[in-house]
Amino acid sequence: MSAAVDQAREELKAAIARLADGDQSALEFIYQATSAKLFGICLRILGDRDDAEDALQDVYISLWRSARRYDPERASPISWLATFARNRAIDRLRSLNSGSAQMTRASAPVDDAIDIRDTAPLADALLETQESDAKVHRCIAKLEDRQRAAIRTAFFNGATYAEMAETQNVPLGTMKSWVRRGLAKLKKCLET
Structure with a gap:
């Protein structure tokens, strides 16, 4: 069990x-x-x-x-x-x-x-989902402000890299780097 x-x-x-x-x-x-x-x-x-x-x-x-x-x-x-x-x-x-x-x-x-x-969903599935969601949010909170904001905007709001780069007034490559580095840190945090 x-x-x-x-x-x-x-x-x-x-x-x-x-x-x-x-x-x-x-x-x-x-x-x-x-x-x-x-x-x-x-x-x-x-x-x-x-x-x-x-x-x-x-x-x-x-x-x-x-x-x-x-x-x-x-x-x-x-x-x-x-x-x-x-x-x-x-x-x-x-x-x-x-x-x-x-x-x-x-x-x-x-x-x-x-x-x-x-x-x-079964009660145990709900509990697992809640625990997983809480861990994701804890790991996102540990990211640098700009990485956290970029990931939230991209994945929770559905914004494109180009839209985020324009909003933040940074080059497209910079925005992609923020997201890529943030996702790498997020992955490492979630694996622990």
């Missing part, structure tokens, strides 16, 4: 612990990290987006009320939350079908929820 996945799991465990202590902001973090997967489970069981959204809301209400019961020794945070989602979806399905002799909605096993494509 990668270090990023381990880190994401630990952050989720910590967020559940903070939620258990009454930290409302922890619930937002947990939601962002888990809602796509849990919604997939609810949708697979219920077969209806509106019902799945209602079940998902019930999951987070239940989590708010029972975060103290989470035991990281017994289950990973996502497994524990997936169980919440499965149970809430099944409860909702039963309540929707109560009174009828047979269930009218088809449900699939919870393992089939994996097949639902989530377009949002």
Whole structure:
């Protein structure tokens, strides 16, 4: 298992612990990290987006009320939350079908929820991207002012060397040298 996945799991465990202590902001973090997967489970069981959204809301209400019961020794945070989602979806399905002799909605096993494509990046991928972005910005901050300004203008604003040379009132070759030297320093910084 990668270090990023381990880190994401630990952050989720910590967020559940903070939620258990009454930290409302922890619930937002947990939601962002888990809602796509849990919604997939609810949708697979219920077969209806509106019902799945209602079940998902019930999951987070239940989590708010029972975060103290989470035991990281017994289950990973996502497994524990997936169980919440499965149970809430099944409860909702039963309540929707109560009174009828047979269930009218088809449900699939919870393992089939994996097949639902989530377009949002996984929490561990987001963490890796944030770390990478932070490192790039730290390395850019270490460059000389003129190199930093030239690289930011070229790569973040899309300016050409000729446009930057004209704006800075320097020869085109000088501007190219600033960018080339800055990129060399940036590469060295990023490799460490």
